[in-house]
Amino acid sequence: MEPVTVTARSRFRLVLVVALFVVVQETVAVKLRIAGFHPELMLLVPIAAGMVTGPREGAIAGFLAGIAIDLLLPTPFGLTALVGCLTGVAVGRATGSLTREVRWVPMLVALAASAGAVMLYAVLGAVLGQEQFLRVNLAGLVLVVALVNAVLAPAAQRVVRWALGPGGETRLASGSAW
Amino acid sequence: MLILVLLSLSVITLDQSGRTHHLTSGIKSLASDIFSPIRSGVNAILDPIGNVFAGVVHYNSVVAENHELQQALARLRLRDDARGYQLRQLTELQQLLAENRLPYLQQLPTVLAQQTQIGNTNFAATIDIDKGRDDGVDVGMPVIGAGGLVGQVTFAAHHTATVTLITDGSSKVGVSFGKGNAYTATLDGQGPSGALTADFVLPGTPVRRGERMYTNNLAGNDFPGGIPVAYVTGVRTPPGASQETVDVKPLANLGALSYVEVVQWSPSP
Numbered sequence: 001m002e003p004v005t006v007t008a009r010s011r012f013r014l015v016l017v018v019a020l021f022v023v024v025q026e027t028v029a030v031k032l033r034i035a036g037f038h039p040e041l042m043l044l045v046p047i048a049a050g051m052v053t054g055p056r057e058g059a060i061a062g063f064l065a066g067i068a069i070d071l072l073l074p075t076p077f078g079l080t081a082l083v084g085c086l087t088g089v090a091v092g093r094a095t096g097s098l099t100r101e102v103r104w105v106p107m108l109v110a111l112a113a114s115a116g117a118v119m120l121y122a123v124l125g126a127v128l129g130q131e132q133f134l135r136v137n138l139a140g141l142v143l144v145v146a147l148v149n150a151v152l153a154p155a156a157q158r159v160v161r162w163a164l165g166p167g168g169e170t171r172l173a174s175g176s177a178w
Numbered sequence: 179m180l181i182l183v184l185l186s187l188s189v190i191t192l193d194q195s196g197r198t199h200h201l202t203s204g205i206k207s208l209a210s211d212i213f214s215p216i217r218s219g220v221n222a223i224l225d226p227i228g229n230v231f232a233g234v235v236h237y238n239s240v241v242a243e244n245h246e247l248q249q250a251l252a253r254l255r256l257r258d259d260a261r262g263y264q265l266r267q268l269t270e271l272q273q274l275l276a277e278n279r280l281p282y283l284q285q286l287p288t289v290l291a292q293q294t295q296i297g298n299t300n301f302a303a304t305i306d307i308d309k310g311r312d313d314g315v316d317v318g319m320p321v322i323g324a325g326g327l328v329g330q331v332t333f334a335a336h337h338t339a340t341v342t343l344i345t346d347g348s349s350k351v352g353v354s355f356g357k358g359n360a361y362t363a364t365l366d367g368q369g370p371s372g373a374l375t376a377d378f379v380l381p382g383t384p385v386r387r388g389e390r391m392y393t394n395n396l397a398g399n400d401f402p403g404g405i406p407v408a409y410v411t412g413v414r415t416p417p418g419a420s421q422e423t424v425d426v427k428p429l430a431n432l433g434a435l436s437y438v439e440v441v442q443w444s445p446s447p
Contacts, residue, residue, distance in 0.1 A: 026298060040300065062182075078186050132302070135368060136347070
């Protein structure tokens with residue numbers, strides 16, 4: 001497929017997708033308690049963007065999604081943005097040579113990336129003085145978040161692919177609108 | 179990519195720094211004020227649908243709960259018919275009132291608030307309430323409800339606020355217990371699981387199961403004295419330990435809060 005140029009329109013659509021994820025996370029996901037934990041859908045944005053377009057867009061999508069949800073969380077401001085950014089980069093780099101047409105590949109990537117992101121969040125939080133982040137049942141939390149995100153990964157990938165324009169299976173080449 | 183990572187780190191630094199924290203706090207407050215009506219609107223649409231699904235998914239437990247409630251109602255009716263019931267209830271309530279030492283709080287103004295959401299992060303035990311700075315709610319104020327201390331306001335926007343529950347991993351509450359409130363301890367939250375432990379209880383301290391613990395007003399405490407906080411569920415002294423291991427549970431049913439009262443009291447500087 002042909003590499004696509006990132007346009008202002010696709011950026012706008014990405015912002016819309018992030019807004020949609022924020023609303024769904026804050027109104028629906030927080031109420032779904034599984035073993036005491038709720039899903040963390042915002043992680044799907046950098047994961048899907050990283051898979052669809054590569055590390056650069058993954059980082060941007062992760063930063064946007066993270067900073068948006070950070071505005072509403074009582075946790076340190078910017079922490080989710082940092083974790084989202086790093087997750088997007090990691091997923092983009094790690095999946096560069098993977099075949100993403102196979103359905104279970106995005107699910108597996110989402111499973112691993114979500115687990116890694118949750119653990120990174122807890123550790124970075126503790127480094128920033130929030131030692132209580134390590135007091136939660138991290139194994140249970142990782143399991144819930146990773147499994148839910150794995151199930152929802154194909155759908156999230158479709159939404160993000162719509163946002164970032166056609167040619168979603170191809171890494172974006174150049175021409176950043178930002 | 180590096181720029182975004184550095185930007186994230188800069189934002190975190192701004193938030194963590196005491197001098198610039200008010201900036202990020204102000205931005206969060208604005209975001210909360212903007213998002214609050216959106217959340218209410220979406221909830222107003224989705225809640226009825228969610229309730230239908232919840233009813234279908236949890237049908238068996240709803241039936242079981244209904245059965246239990248009917249049995250409880252029947253028991254209450256029987257008790258209601260018994261002679262002296264009302265007198266006994268009155269006595270019990272009077273004892274409870276005296277025991278709870280709530281008259282102390284009657285001297286302090288409170289703001290009634292409704293819980294709008296259970297915490298939106300998996301890493302902290304918090305609730306959101308529908309009152310904020312414009313209603314007289316501010317950071318540091320204690321929150322009571324459902325039988326005891328609920329927590330403390332840790333973030334206040336114009337019309338909403340976030341309350342960190344006493345079970346949160348960062349929560350520490352100084353308490354007194356025992357005859358004449360002779361003994362003190364610090365209750366440590368153990369995270370969203372809902373448990374608490376009492377620290378600094380020396381071996382040999384007479385603690386019994388069911389014992390109630392109340393906030394004390396020792397210097398530096400974040401709460402006014404006399405608020406019932408928790409009751410003891412287990413005591414053990416491991417061999418060679420320098421303190422007793424005391425497990426406690428919050429008196430307030432933190433999982434079923436509807437309304438809470440924010441006590442307009444601030445810790446002395």
